[in-house]
Amino acid sequence: MKNYGKPKVEGLNPSKLEIISSTDGQIRFTDIKDEKEAALAFKLASEYAASQQAQKTQQRPQNRSERASDPIEPDQPLSKDQEEILALRKAMSETLATISPESAKFEIAIEKYRIIESRRIDSKSVYEILGTVKAFQARNPKAKKLGDVTKKMALDYYTELMGSNLSLTTVDKKIKFLKSFFRVAIEQDLLKTANPFETIKVATKKQIKAQQINYSPFTQKELNRIFDPATYFEFFELNPSYVLIPVIALYTGARAEEIASMRVHELEEEDGVWFIRAPKERVKNTNSIRKIVFSQQLEGLVLKAMQHIASFKKPNDPLFYLTDGKNGYNKALTSRWGLYLDSLDIKAKDKVFHSLRHTFISEMTNTGCNTVLLMRLVGHIDERFGTVPVSTTHQEVYNKQEKPIKALQHLAGQLTCEPSVAFKQAFLDWSEKFVQAGEPEVRTRNLRNTSD
Template identity: 35%
Template sequence: MIDSLLSKLGVSAEQLANFSGSQVQNLIATGNPNVSGTPAPQPEPTVIQQKSELLSEVAKLYLNEAKIENVPKTIYDKNRVYEEFILFFSDKDINEYTANEAVTYKNRLLANGTGVSVINSKMSYLRMLFLYAINNNLYFSENPFEKVKVSTKSKIKQMTRSYKEFSDDDLKSIFEEVGYKDFMTKSDYYWLPIMGLYTGARLEELASLRLEQVYEEDGIWVFDIERAKNANSIRKVPLHKNLVQSKFLDYVKSLKEKKETMLFPHLVETKNGYSKNTSRKFGLWLDKIGIKDDRKVFHSFRHTFINRLTNMGVHPALIMSIVGHYEQSKVDFSSPHFTNYQHHKPMKVLKEVIDKLEFPIQHFY
């Protein structure tokens, strides 16, 4: 029996007799005839690589969910960034991408002469994608884009040429009755600049309105803006008294009688939304009347609206809730800041604010 055991251990009786106590213990424990007493080499542990989905598949899942809060233009832009990233690094399991790819992507964009704000926007879109993957148990490391950017927001802001508001003379020229009517011949060309002036809303927010989003609530006509830039931008904006007194509501009524569903039914949605042609036409009108400053565009109505109310001393929270920089439901009218309004309903307050606006233009519409 002893000979059989020694045979299994691979040693002879003579060798065993020369072993020290620790060597015998090592032989029994490991089954290895290591006469030097050095521990037998252990196999390398197997590293299990966690896998989930291809980056393209994760992007599809994320974009489908992002449609809840993002307008089509933003969804389109994000998808373009993800496609570009995949083109650079190929479509692999999302867990194979690391901070190295993130930095390489940023540096490649820099080398191609891409602007700082565009690069940071792309980094932000990728950061959102990987955050989604992390939160949905699809990516198992730290977000590789968490700290990847080119510059701080403050520096970018200093480098960016911002839009300008329209002056009183600009508005008089824009809304000169005969010329405006003759040039802005379609309903969207005609009404959207007027709506922009009196609401401060973004062009796409107004161009994409459905008829059911123009209605009367507690005696106040409102635009119920749902297709907005973000959650804070979903809001109701009261119609200015001049819009109510104009032919705009007659236009709305005529569309309802025709069983239309959209406020501007002839507009066709593209990858950039509904507003492309209106923006182009308005730009041509500005050129025609001699307003050639490239910082004065349709979006300047929004700046005009905000600046005029600010100069009138309207509380910032009220302005922000109207233009979509602040969630309306978070405006507390019982706060000491709103002592004059605490007995009024929110829409009545916002209506009073908007109706204070007056512009030096003829109310021909």
């Protein structure tokens, strides 16, 4: 986060604020004639609030449950900085509430959408939606205000997307994102004309489904080739994250991003069971908010190495040595995984990193286990799970569990499609050497485009 310096509040007026940046990087807000740059001011105030809270959090001991973004506790005395932060937030919220349709700029509409939709959907989805909105805005620089967007601009953008290499699923998602953005703008009286994307339909559900790639699980034979100690550790030695995450994915059915983006404090223990807490900020949807439970087998393999990495980091740091990018933390990991599969001549399009999740779900489903427990374990909530209907009996069984986390651990331990004994021993040997080596050194070579 850029350090903008401490804002100087001059004549704080809820309806008229302007942001001014001086050469020394200091920021201040002053009275002006209209709501110019209100959205940018709101953004900077929010960033300043987050940075101040993060600094305070880092200066005191933390336990696992604390986050640098924790809100200011209302029952605690407010410092001068905190009072200023709250005043800025209130002022900017009131400013956004007074904007008229005639002056509604994209930046202002984006901030208002962020405020409203963050209460309705998860923050990751809001981030993705607004990313699409900004891409459309960049494509149409003359459209400074929402009212400047024409139906032709919308159709031209749709045509551009359809002519790209994007899948129908992705194009459909982007158009729906833009529809959602303009619908909220209309609801909030920021746009008086019709939604320019409302009548655009990409394809039918049947057409989209026909083009989708359904990922397949790995066979036991493929798993033996993948988790071969003669090739696995050498290929992924560049980064301990690449060694650990695939094993965690296989034994939990978790998605790549759910593991790759985890924070240090999200590795937790309850009733003797270790798990990764998957919060709403970094999961696919609200159904995915859960505890990613470790079986005893997985705990024995990876816990020591994970705790070793955590010992060199702060509670709110990402646990793994991965960089956050446009599509999250998992890009380099999954790209490297793809190169590894290619080197093993596993080149089918439906066999990717996500196949580890499908392997876990498929194998567990075939055991005839309690489907409600399995859905809780992998973050699925649906009336049908694969081809297995969710029965009332299964739900009742789950509800009667005195310690559900123990039941989830027991279920995860029933996985039979796993690496060989030789691989598991080699993994334990690697973990022991990794811990004894002290603070990890992660090489910075280009990990995505190198297969040697």
